[in-house]
Amino acid sequence: MLLIMSIFVIYLILGILYESYIHPVTILSGLPTAGFGALLTLMLFKLDLNMYGFVGLIMLIGIVKKNAIMMIDFAIEAQRKDGKPPEQAIYEACLIRFRPIMMTTPQH
Numbered sequence: 001m002l003l004i005m006s007i008f009v010i011y012l013i014l015g016i017l018y019e020s021y022i023h024p025v026t027i028l029s030g031l032p033t034a035g036f037g038a039l040l041t042l043m044l045f046k047l048d049l050n051m052y053g054f055v056g057l058i059m060l061i062g063i064v065k066k067n068a069i070m071m072i073d074f075a076i077e078a079q080r081k082d083g084k085p086p087e088q089a090i091y092e093a094c095l096i097r098f099r100p101i102m103m104t105t106p107q108h
Helices: 002-018 022-028 031-044 051-082 086-104
Strands: none
Touching: 002 022, 002 051, 022 051, 031 051, 051 086
């Protein structure tokens, strides 16, 4: 329940930040896949979702959200400045922001 409430608060904050209803959905759209992958990995290694796993899940949500914000910000700026269509703007954002995202993502 706490996890769902925190995602809702994140949605509200992103909605206020972007002054939009759709951009927070775009940013948070990667969370279900990431969460499913984390739970599948725990099941694969026959581990329980204990406190350490839950903290890791919360960190994963933060990392996925940060990466999506970096790409969406870049794409919105490209749309506003250069007048690019959304598909081209997000494609270029993914290409250009990939290296900075990988450099700021903790790797253990």
